[in-house]
Amino acid sequence: MADGSAIAAGRVPATAGQPRTGTLKRMARRRSTLAFLMALPLLAVIAGLVIYPFFYAIELSMLNKRMTRFVGIDNFTFLLGRETFQLVIFQSVLFAVTAVIAKALIGFVLAHVLHALPAKGQRKWRGMLLVPWVIPPAVSTLAWWWLFDPSYSAFNWMLAVFGAGPVPWLGDAGWARFAVILVNTWYGAPFFMIMYLAALKSVPDQLYEAAAIDGATGIQKLRYVTLPMMRNIISITVLFSLIVTFANFDIVRILTNGGPQDRTHLFGTYAFQVGIQSGDIPLGAAVSLFMFPLLAVFAVLILRGVNQRTKEGL
Amino acid sequence: MAQVTLRKIVKEYEGGVQAVKGIDLDIDDHEFVVLVGPSGCGKSTTLRMIAGLEEITSGDIAIGGSIVNDIPPRDRDIAMVFQNYALYPHMTVFENMAFGLTLRKFPKEEIKRRVDNAARILDIGTLLERKPKALSGGQRQRVAMGRAIVRDPKVFLFDEPLSNLDAKLRVQMRTEIKKVHQTVRTTTVYVTHDQVEAMTLADRVVVMNHGVIEQVGPPTELYHHPVTKFVAGFIGSPAMNFIPGRLVNGGAALNVVLPDGITLPVPAERAGRYAAHAGREILFGIRPEHLTEIRPNDHRPHLAAFEAAPEVVEPMGMETLLHFWMQGNEICARVDPATPAEPGVKQTLAADMSQMHLIDPQTEKVL
Ligand SMILES: Nc1ncnc2c1ncn2[C@@H]1O[C@H](COP(=O)(O)OP(=O)(O)O)[C@@H](O)[C@H]1O
Numbered sequence A: 001m002a003d004g005s006a007i008a009a010g011r012v013p014a015t016a017g018q019p020r021t022g023t024l025k026r027m028a029r030r031r032s033t034l035a036f037l038m039a040l041p042l043l044a045v046i047a048g049l050v051i052y053p054f055f056y057a058i059e060l061s062m063l064n065k066r067m068t069r070f071v072g073i074d075n076f077t078f079l080l081g082r083e084t085f086q087l088v089i090f091q092s093v094l095f096a097v098t099a100v101i102a103k104a105l106i107g108f109v110l111a112h113v114l115h116a117l118p119a120k121g122q123r124k125w126r127g128m129l130l131v132p133w134v135i136p137p138a139v140s141t142l143a144w145w146w147l148f149d150p151s152y153s154a155f156n157w158m159l160a161v162f163g164a165g166p167v168p169w170l171g172d173a174g175w176a177r178f179a180v181i182l183v184n185t186w187y188g189a190p191f192f193m194i195m196y197l198a199a200l201k202s203v204p205d206q207l208y209e210a211a212a213i214d215g216a217t218g219i220q221k222l223r224y225v226t227l228p229m230m231r232n233i234i235s236i237t238v239l240f241s242l243i244v245t246f247a248n249f250d251i252v253r254i255l256t257n258g259g260p261q262d263r264t265h266l267f268g269t270y271a272f273q274v275g276i277q278s279g280d281i282p283l284g285a286a287v288s289l290f291m292f293p294l295l296a297v298f299a300v301l302i303l304r305g306v307n308q309r310t311k312e313g314l
Numbered sequence B: 001m002a003q004v005t006l007r008k009i010v011k012e013y014e015g016g017v018q019a020v021k022g023i024d025l026d027i028d029d030h031e032f033v034v035l036v037g038p039s040g041c042g043k044s045t046t047l048r049m050i051a052g053l054e055e056i057t058s059g060d061i062a063i064g065g066s067i068v069n070d071i072p073p074r075d076r077d078i079a080m081v082f083q084n085y086a087l088y089p090h091m092t093v094f095e096n097m098a099f100g101l102t103l104r105k106f107p108k109e110e111i112k113r114r115v116d117n118a119a120r121i122l123d124i125g126t127l128l129e130r131k132p133k134a135l136s137g138g139q140r141q142r143v144a145m146g147r148a149i150v151r152d153p154k155v156f157l158f159d160e161p162l163s164n165l166d167a168k169l170r171v172q173m174r175t176e177i178k179k180v181h182q183t184v185r186t187t188t189v190y191v192t193h194d195q196v197e198a199m200t201l202a203d204r205v206v207v208m209n210h211g212v213i214e215q216v217g218p219p220t221e222l223y224h225h226p227v228t229k230f231v232a233g234f235i236g237s238p239a240m241n242f243i244p245g246r247l248v249n250g251g252a253a254l255n256v257v258l259p260d261g262i263t264l265p266v267p268a269e270r271a272g273r274y275a276a277h278a279g280r281e282i283l284f285g286i287r288p289e290h291l292t293e294i295r296p297n298d299h300r301p302h303l304a305a306f307e308a309a310p311e312v313v314e315p316m317g318m319e320t321l322l323h324f325w326m327q328g329n330e331i332c333a334r335v336d337p338a339t340p341a342e343p344g345v346k347q348t349l350a351a352d353m354s355q356m357h358l359i360d361p362q363t364e365k366v367l
């Protein structure tokens, strides 16, 4: 309504030589100004919750440990030179990329299986498959921790039935990395599934029928119809998931607490350990700021593709 | 190019709905056959069974002499044009048209030659690099047809291809489709609910109703010799008038007696055909164009005059439609625009009895 009256007001020709107070009124009547004013409360919240902490973190990261002196980029160069931090970078990338690929693949398969189910059964299965995603990860990760626990491990107990030896799930660097990726995949795959399912449902059946008549096999339909039609959803979901997975904290914190020997630390958990537990807040801020350029590069690359396809009319 | 044969085709959807109830149809090589009927009569289902998109519950479908019941669409060598075009939105016009050939691993030059040829026939040569989104409805329709033509399939299948176009474009594309068929001569099965489309396009029209075929024949035959009340009423616009009456033996000749005591003599040469029904209730069917004003020097034999007062007068330009009611039956007559006609004023009309039909009200068959 406010919009409508703004348009109507905009059509009234502005009389020349109005007093100065009129200028302000005219500006208020303009559509973009009004839109900006109405969005202002939200912008204020975003500024308060995102932009302020971001710049505060930048400020913090340039102070010394006791926050008394400006040290420039010393914290960053110190971190880069440290072997543990190089490991954290490697692990974060490994964790995010592997987990996102696994989630994307599993979500893709699940979405197809669900899509192929008759409508009646679909609701029930969809609900059940969404469960991992709706349980608070802190709670479900605790359950996983029990499953992996050295003395009570249900997995090891099952392996023992087949005569396989116990696996040090959380005690060995390789297995611990596998475990955190597994739990993150378990938690995040349903999100991909639901996004892909929505995308699948939006592909008109007639495209598949046209493709069938054009001579496409099932796999060719997937390759030439489904995938191109889903490309934007896949890109955006992957980007979103990359950001969230990169910044993951709770799963690692609960399952391994970064161990053994820092071999499962991510930016988030490492920043917490350095900044809060060891009391070097500027260094912790510096650790978490390292995520920013990495994510920015991902975001730019993916969004550029999405933009281009949108322009082409997809 | 090939014949298409349907033998006792039944389609039952889950839930027990019989959409097609055992139809037989022979379509010749090069023939343009139109399936026409009201919405929900099973036209699309029949077409989709020929395409292989829908399984056949029972019966046999043969294309080019071999039974294709269990052959998937991609191996039937058919091409289909859908109502909403079903173009691949992420491909250019060229890629859309080439897709079927690419999948079949045709050489590049051959693909290009065929697409260019089809683009020339359809006059879309300048659109080849565009995406479907940047095309108008009529252009998309052409691309969809182009995609069918490049394949050079045994059979073209069209499912209401013009329904999404505005009236003017629809007439234009109708001509276009006819032209294309005269050029490529591919056997065509075309589905529409529009009887005008059916009449103008078809070599033979198949009228369907409630999952069965009512009548098959060339357009003029359906118009002049419908075999059921349904066909008589479906073909022709405005539709045929039906008036319940009685066939009475009036001594020398048979008469049709209508409500209001109007008595119309049956032409002598038809008397033998109707003799057995004398004295029975019948449905008198006559098209508006055979219900006219009395013209000076009218040499049509078997004109029967009667009086009626129109309630609505609709001048159409080249003709005027008169609507009147005969004991609850709306009757439409087509008169010359020069005829003086006033609502509520009685005037004399002539029924051309050589063009009338008598219908058994029980079986709804034309006698
Ligand atoms: N997938 C389906 N499941 C159940 N019934 C269907 C299905 N498709 C069509 N029908 C029914 O079959 C009948 C014929 O449909 P259709 O062939 O599409 O008619 P039309 O002549 O309008 O093309 C209709 O009564 C329709 O409701």
Ligand SMILES: [Mg+2]
Pocket: B043, B044, B045, B160
């Ligand atoms: Mg239909």
